Structure formats: C-alpha cells, structure tokens
Amino acid sequence: MxxxxxxxxxxxxxxxxxxxxxxxxxxxxxxxxxxxxxxxxxxxxxxxxxxxxxxxxxxxxxxGGELYLGGGTEVQRACGFEDSPEEMYSYLRAALGPHADDEKLRLYCEESVAHFQWFVDRGLAFEPTLWDAPTWMPTTRDGLMWLGENAWPYNEIARPAPRGHRTATEAFGxxxxxxxxxxxxxxxxxxxxxxxxxxxxxxxxxxxxxxxxxxxxxxxxxxxxxxxxxxxxxxxxxxxxxxxxxxxxxxxxxxxxxxxxxxxxxxxxxxxxxxxxxxxxxxLALTALPALAVRGMLVNAHGQRFVNEDVYPGLFSVAAVLTQPAPYWVIVDEEGYEAVPERERWGVVPRFVSETLGELEGELGMPPGALDSSVGTYNTHAARGRDPYFHKDARWLRPLEGPFAAIDPRAGFHQGGRPSAGAGTGVxxxxxxxxxxxxxxxxxxxxxxxxxxxxxxxxxxxxxxxxxxxxxxxxxxxxxxxxxxxxxxxxxxxxxx
Ligand SMILES: Cc1cc2nc3c(=O)[nH]c(=O)nc-3n(C[C@H](O)[C@H](O)[C@H](O)COP(=O)(O)OP(=O)(O)OC[C@H]3O[C@@H](n4cnc5c(N)ncnc54)[C@H](O)[C@@H]3O)c2cc1C
The missing domain is CATH 3.50.50.60 (FAD/NAD(P)-binding domain)
Structure with missing residues (x-):
C-alpha cells in the first residue's frame, strides 16, 4: 500500500x-x-x-554548476574553438540519445548562445580558459571543459568543441x-x-x-x-x-x-x-576518477574493458552499470597514478597494488588470465598508439607496466576529507x-x-x-x-x- x-x-x-x-x-x-x-x-x-x-x-x-552551452559562445571563441548550433545538436542528439527530444533539443541548441548571454547578463562570469582533460569537475576556475565531444564515436559524429561552461569558481559552482x-x-x-x-x-x-x-x-x-x-x-x-x-x-x-x-x-x-x-x-555516475581511468583502463568484474575511458564519464558510467557485470575496477600503473597531482585525485587511493597482473587478478577475484589478457592486448596496440577496440585518443595510450594498482569506485571520492556521493555501490x-x-x-x-x-x-x-x-x-x-x-x-x- x-x-x-x-x-x-x-x-x-x-x-x-x-x-x-x-x-x-x-x-x-x-x-x-x-x-x-x-x-x-x-x-x-x-x-x-x-x-x-x-x-x-x-x-x-x-x-557542479556546469552548464552545457555552445554554438559559438564568447568563451568558446576566446579559447579558439569554432562551433555552431548544428554541431552542438549533432553531438547532443547522439550523446543524449537514443530518443532525445528532437523539438526541445533543436531549440535548445539554436538559442544556446543567447542563453549563455542570459547567464552573463544575470552576473555570471566565465574565464576564457579551457580545462583540457577528462574529469567530473575541474579543480580550477577554467570557464570551459570537454564533456566527451572529443572522444570516439562522438568526434566522428560532430566537429569536436568543448561546451561545458563553468562560472568562475574552483570546483563546485x-x-x-x-x-x-x-x-x-x-x-x-x-x-x-x-x-x-x-x-x-x-x-x-x-x-x-x-x-x-x-x-x-x-x-x-x-x-x-x-x-x-x-x-x-x-x-x-x-x-x-x-x-x-x-x-x-x-x-x-x-x-x-x-x-x-x-x-x-x-x-x-x-x-x-x-x-x-x-x-x-x-x-548515473560511477565514482571512477576520469583522470586515472583515462591513463589506464576501466574493466568489469571479469577484467574486460568495455569502453574508451576518455568518453564523458557519465557515459562510461551508464555503459558499466547498465551493461557490465559489477564490480568495476580502474587498473592503472604507477606512472599513470603519479601523473595525476594529489589534489586532483579526490582522495582516491588504490585498493590493491601488485607487481604482477596475475597476483592482482587473484586479489580481485577475476578468472585466471583475465587481466593478463586485457592488459596484454591493450599494451600491444597502445605501443602503436592505437585502440582498435574502443578508439581511445592516442594522447592517452601508453603500454601499462608493473607495479599495477586496482582502484575500487565503491570507496567513493573523499573531497576535503569528507566522503561524497558514490561510497557504497560506487554509483x-x-x-x-x-x-x-x-x-x-x-x-x-x-x-x-x-x-x-x-x-x-x-x-x-x-x-x-x-x-x-x-x-x-x-x-x-x-x-x-x-x-x-x-x-x-x-x-x-x-x-x-
Ligand atoms: C552534487 C550534484 C552535482 C550536480 N552537478 C550538475 C552540473 O554540474 N550540471 C548540471 O546540469 N546538473 C548537475 N546536477 C544536477 C542538477 O543539479 C539538477 O538536476 C538540477 O539542479 C535540477 O534543477 P530543478 O530546478 O529542476 O530542481 P532543484 O534545483 O532540485 O529545485 C527544486 C526545488 O523545489 C523544491 N520543492 C520540491 N517540492 C516542493 C514542494 N512540493 N513545494 C515547494 N517546494 C518544493 C525543492 O526544495 C527545491 O528547492 C548535479 C546535482 C548534484 C546534487
């Protein structure tokens, strides 16, 4: 009842x-x-x-205060990006789809530059600078960020232009x-x-x-x-x-x-x-840190990759939660982990660290050979700057070398010492x-x-x-x-x- x-x-x-x-x-x-x-x-x-x-x-x-706006705003232009309502529509139709509301979406894109100006007229300031890496939330005052527009397959559907607009404040705005x-x-x-x-x-x-x-x-x-x-x-x-x-x-x-x-x-x-x-x-948001995932790989409970890790993190989250067996793990090597400055790690620490993938997959309860196979295949192609399975951008491709770490999204993020959304199931x-x-x-x-x-x-x-x-x-x-x-x-x- x-x-x-x-x-x-x-x-x-x-x-x-x-x-x-x-x-x-x-x-x-x-x-x-x-x-x-x-x-x-x-x-x-x-x-x-x-x-x-x-x-x-x-x-x-x-x-977070992130505003999806585009079509050629003054922030986009100041950062050197050309954009149009048509390109914005093509990206959103794919990324919000299938079955995005066509009438609303067209209007939203056509009037996006004017809507940006409406925020400016209400007193919101936007810095003419770009945060140029996958993230849930920049820690800086940068006024613009990518939200998956430059990741496959979207970079082939529409001309990539960053459209995440952020008012001038650090992190959540x-x-x-x-x-x-x-x-x-x-x-x-x-x-x-x-x-x-x-x-x-x-x-x-x-x-x-x-x-x-x-x-x-x-x-x-x-x-x-x-x-x-x-x-x-x-x-x-x-x-x-x-x-x-x-x-x-x-x-x-x-x-x-x-x-x-x-x-x-x-x-x-x-x-x-x-x-x-x-x-x-x-x-859906999986508390996997994009900065780490993109430097390594996101895998399912069987140790299999299923997505290009440079995509908008909400989309790797949906791909995980709706189609893959849980739990999910970010596998990264020492070089990848150290490449992310501590203040951008959001309190994320490895759950397991191991010199060898065999040991690590044992800790994670994966079938023997699972991680060895995933990382081996990844490394073979990454050495040539390619990702034929999921097309992650070459900028992020590099063969992974031990020691390896497994990061568990179920631990959540810990900003400012406080656990935030995600602790529990990681979603x-x-x-x-x-x-x-x-x-x-x-x-x-x-x-x-x-x-x-x-x-x-x-x-x-x-x-x-x-x-x-x-x-x-x-x-x-x-x-x-x-x-x-x-x-x-x-x-x-x-x-x-
Ligand atoms: C941590 C976090 C980060 C997010 N980051 C982003 C982001 O960066 N960009 C983005 O686009 N979205 C983001 N979102 C999502 C976004 O904030 C919400 O989807 C959006 O704010 C919803 O706006 P709204 O006006 O519909 O509802 P709300 O902002 O929730 O406002 C609804 C209001 O109605 C009041 N209310 C409800 N029922 C009644 C009632 N019966 N009588 C009187 N008052 C009532 C509520 O108290 C509330 O104040 C984030 C959300 C969270 C929580």
Missing part, C-alpha cells in the same frame, strides 16, 4: 480563504524555478515562489549560479515564501489550474494564481515508491540530490491527468523523466491536450534527454525551459483575464 502524501486536486469553490493571490505561482526555487520567476516577473507579472526548504537553492545549489539567479528573480520583483510545501493543485470549474494548496509552519494554506502555476519541484530520486514504479535500477544506488527530490510536483500534476515522459531514464544518480510539456512548458494531459494554467520545467518535466545524459544539460535545460515557462505563464495571465 502506498504511504505517499495525497495530492488530490482541490476545487477552487471549496477554498474559503486565500493566503495570497499572485499572477504566477512558481513551486520550487531551484534553477528552473528561479529562471521562471525571473522571466515572469520581468514580463510584468506578480510572482510568488513557494519553496519547501528554509531558502532557495535545491539540488541546483549543490551542483552551483551555489554561485543559484546566488545570481535567485538575486535576479528577487530584483525583478519575485517574492519567495520559504518553509512552504505545496501539497496539491487547485482547479476551477472549467478545469483550469488556478493555484496550489500548501503547508507552512503547520498551517494549511491556499495560494491563488491568476495566470498560471509553474511546477519546478525537481525530480524523484528521493522517492523510493516512484523509483520502484519507474526507475528501479536506481533503487540500489546512491542519489545525486538535495534529499528533497520526492517527485511531489510530478505527482500533483499526474493527479490532474498530466502525462509523463522518460520516467525510467536516470543519470549514484538522479532522475531525468518527468511531466510531458511543450517547448513553452505547458503541461500536457494523457490525451495530448494542454492542461490550462499549468506549466513545468527542470527535472519535474521531461527535457531534452533521451536515454543518455551529459553534465550541464540539467541546469542548462532547466533554466532554458524554465525561462520559457515563466514567459508563457505570464502571458497566460492575459489569456485568463
């Missing part, structure tokens, strides 16, 4: 007192909510944002992105009610969404929205029941979230007949599926009709993703379609009145 909080829609006629009335009610103050609030307020609408936590931020504020976006929304006139949990949508007699009920400091309240309600409540990685129903392979693993991604917005809209999309698709993720929306954020019902007065964006909605994920596309499409939802909800005010 379900233990979930009820989300049954409330009839407007039963509301005896409105706690507040506004033009556009935004539910959830992460990146999508801040973008929607900013645009709706800038369009002249009164905007109220309900946020269940003690303040804005959500998972967005905890994030989500807090800075949110600081600027929340300030911009406030300056545009949006008001936030924190500690306010939206519980259900309110509909009038025509079926139009006209507000939301909420719980604040133990009190049940009703908020009226004349133009529309924008749901930007995030995904459902923290809702075990929804994961069991839609994305069970994440159940066993860690969660990449602020702990409040309980899918409440998706459920509130579904209770009105809203359709959902891509609910089984998740981002953590978040959900990518959500409400089915138009490119303007209007939520569609199961018959394909617009639910009047209801909008959604960010991980509460299904965005540009098919079955893959590339870092930066969540903050990227959350803000991009959040902005459009804010504009449309403000325009809805005119059509509703």
């Amino acid at each position: 379900s233990t979930a909080r009820p989300v049954t829609p409330v009839r407007a006629g039963t509301v005896t007192r409105w706690a507040a009335e506004t033009d556009v009610l935004v539910v959830g103050h992460g990146c999508a909510g801040a973008a929607a609030a900013f645009e709706a307020a800038s369009a002249g609408a009164g905007v109220l944002v309900l946020e269940r936590a003690g303040g804005p931020g959500g998972s967005s504020a905890l994030s 989500g807090w800075l992105v949110m600081e600027k976006l929340v300030a911009a929304a406030g300056e545009a006139g949006a008001v936030t009610h924190s500690d306010t949990l939206a519980t259900a949508l309110i509909v009038d007699d025509t079926g139009r969404v006209v507000g939301a009920t909420a719980r604040r400091h133990g009190e049940d309240l009703a908020y009226r929205a004349r133009g529309g309600v924008v749901l930007t409540t995030g995904g459902f990685a923290d809702n075990e029941e929804m994961l069991a129903d839609h994305a069970p392979h994440l159940l066993a693993h860690g969660r990449v979230s602020d702990g409040l991604d309980d899918g409440s917005g998706i459920r509130m809209a579904a209770a009105l007949g809203a359709a959902t999309r891509r609910m089984g698709v998740v981002e 953590a993720g978040f959900t990518l599926g959500g409400l089915r929306t138009t490119v303007d954020g209007a939520v569609l019902d199961v018959s394909g009709a617009v639910l009047p007065g209801l909008f959604a964006a960010g991980r509460a909605a299904s965005g540009i993703h098919g079955e893959g994920y590339v870092s930066g596309t969540s903050l990227g499409d959350g803000t991009f379609f959040g902005r459009r939802a804010g504009v449309a909800a403000a325009a809805g005010l005119r059509s509703a009145s």
Whole structure:
C-alpha cells in the first residue's frame, strides 16, 4: 500500500480563504524555478515562489554548476574553438540519445548562445580558459571543459568543441549560479515564501489550474494564481515508491540530490491527468576518477574493458552499470597514478597494488588470465598508439607496466576529507523523466491536450534527454525551459483575464 502524501486536486469553490493571490505561482526555487520567476516577473507579472526548504537553492545549489552551452559562445571563441548550433545538436542528439527530444533539443541548441548571454547578463562570469582533460569537475576556475565531444564515436559524429561552461569558481559552482539567479528573480520583483510545501493543485470549474494548496509552519494554506502555476519541484530520486514504479535500477544506488527530490510536483500534476515522459531514464555516475581511468583502463568484474575511458564519464558510467557485470575496477600503473597531482585525485587511493597482473587478478577475484589478457592486448596496440577496440585518443595510450594498482569506485571520492556521493555501490544518480510539456512548458494531459494554467520545467518535466545524459544539460535545460515557462505563464495571465 502506498504511504505517499495525497495530492488530490482541490476545487477552487471549496477554498474559503486565500493566503495570497499572485499572477504566477512558481513551486520550487531551484534553477528552473528561479529562471521562471525571473522571466515572469520581468514580463510584468506578480510572482510568488513557494519553496519547501528554509531558502532557495535545491539540488541546483549543490551542483557542479556546469552548464552545457555552445554554438559559438564568447568563451568558446576566446579559447579558439569554432562551433555552431548544428554541431552542438549533432553531438547532443547522439550523446543524449537514443530518443532525445528532437523539438526541445533543436531549440535548445539554436538559442544556446543567447542563453549563455542570459547567464552573463544575470552576473555570471566565465574565464576564457579551457580545462583540457577528462574529469567530473575541474579543480580550477577554467570557464570551459570537454564533456566527451572529443572522444570516439562522438568526434566522428560532430566537429569536436568543448561546451561545458563553468562560472568562475574552483570546483563546485552551483551555489554561485543559484546566488545570481535567485538575486535576479528577487530584483525583478519575485517574492519567495520559504518553509512552504505545496501539497496539491487547485482547479476551477472549467478545469483550469488556478493555484496550489500548501503547508507552512503547520498551517494549511491556499495560494491563488491568476495566470498560471509553474511546477519546478525537481525530480524523484528521493522517492523510493516512484523509483520502484519507474526507475528501479536506481533503487540500489546512491542519489545525486538535495534529499528533497520526492517527485511531489510530478505527482500533483499526474493527479490532474498530466502525462509523463522518460520516467525510467536516470543519470548515473560511477565514482571512477576520469583522470586515472583515462591513463589506464576501466574493466568489469571479469577484467574486460568495455569502453574508451576518455568518453564523458557519465557515459562510461551508464555503459558499466547498465551493461557490465559489477564490480568495476580502474587498473592503472604507477606512472599513470603519479601523473595525476594529489589534489586532483579526490582522495582516491588504490585498493590493491601488485607487481604482477596475475597476483592482482587473484586479489580481485577475476578468472585466471583475465587481466593478463586485457592488459596484454591493450599494451600491444597502445605501443602503436592505437585502440582498435574502443578508439581511445592516442594522447592517452601508453603500454601499462608493473607495479599495477586496482582502484575500487565503491570507496567513493573523499573531497576535503569528507566522503561524497558514490561510497557504497560506487554509483549514484538522479532522475531525468518527468511531466510531458511543450517547448513553452505547458503541461500536457494523457490525451495530448494542454492542461490550462499549468506549466513545468527542470527535472519535474521531461527535457531534452533521451536515454543518455551529459553534465550541464540539467541546469542548462532547466533554466532554458524554465525561462520559457515563466514567459508563457505570464502571458497566460492575459489569456485568463
Ligand atoms: C552534487 C550534484 C552535482 C550536480 N552537478 C550538475 C552540473 O554540474 N550540471 C548540471 O546540469 N546538473 C548537475 N546536477 C544536477 C542538477 O543539479 C539538477 O538536476 C538540477 O539542479 C535540477 O534543477 P530543478 O530546478 O529542476 O530542481 P532543484 O534545483 O532540485 O529545485 C527544486 C526545488 O523545489 C523544491 N520543492 C520540491 N517540492 C516542493 C514542494 N512540493 N513545494 C515547494 N517546494 C518544493 C525543492 O526544495 C527545491 O528547492 C548535479 C546535482 C548534484 C546534487
């Protein structure tokens, strides 16, 4: 039996007192909510944002702050890269696919340079410098990073150009992105009610969404929205029941979230007949350090390589978790390990070290000869600068020589002495599926009709993703379609009145 909080829609006629009335009610103050609030307020609408936590931020504020943007931004040009919306689209269609949302993706790529400028105009600075190696997260202030565009097979699908844009701060920058976006929304006139949990949508007699009920400091309240309600409540990685129903392979693993991604917005809209999309698709991150994996090899429980280690690490993670027997190991030699400066090792240390591969594969419980065979084959080709199986770039190819180390992703990363996501199974993720929306954020019902007065964006909605994920596309499409939802909800005010 379900233990979930009820989300049954409330009839407007039963509301005896409105706690507040506004033009556009935004539910959830992460990146999508801040973008929607900013645009709706800038369009002249009164905007109220309900946020269940003690303040804005959500998972967005905890994030790396990587923004997937391209098509020829000023940072790309300053770093010497040519790019176009078409090349960006070709890469993302392959990397986010199969089944990336073509209409949303085309628009996202076509308007990416303008979206980059929108961040700049909100006060985000980007250094014109490139971090030029595979990583989850640069430790520097570099404004640009590769997110797999230069790795096979993507380097043959689209002209490689780095598109991971990072605001000028070391390592995790989500807090800075949110600081600027929340300030911009406030300056545009949006008001936030924190500690306010939206519980259900309110509909009038025509079926139009006209507000939301909420719980604040133990009190049940009703908020009226004349133009529309924008749901930007995030995904459902923290809702075990929804994961069991839609994305069970994440159940066993860690969660990449602020702990409040309980899918409440998706459920509130579904209770009105809203359709959902891509609910089984998740981002997966294996806590294997790309800097080490690329200098050695990533193998499965049988000691077999299965991917080029220079690909975007989220894609080697998906390849591992969804297709290969666990556990996974990074095998690296002393030269490869020492080539990564200690401050970029994120606390990663070898689990086993051995002079010989025979000894190492025994420690790892692999079939006799497994590692000997994998490393032997790798070395034969690497000596000629080739990787005929997976096409890792020649820059990273070198025969591996003992002593060898085996690194266990299940140990996680330990930044600043603290264990971070990944300790446990070595895998953590978040959900990518959500409400089915138009490119303007209007939520569609199961018959394909617009639910009047209801909008959604960010991980509460299904965005540009098919079955893959590339870092930066969540903050990227959350803000991009959040902005459009804010504009449309403000325009809805005119059509509703
Ligand atoms: C450690 C980490 C690193 C990441 N790195 C990146 C990265 O570099 N680039 C990238 O693109 N993505 C990254 N992600 C993913 C990305 O942060 C999220 O997918 C994205 O922030 C989702 O944005 P959102 O606006 O949809 O949701 P959120 O930012 O989670 O905001 C949702 C808000 O809604 C509130 N809320 C929820 N339900 C209710 C309710 N019923 N009533 C009122 N309020 C409610 C929540 O409290 C929250 O504040 C990372 C995530 C984490 C955790």
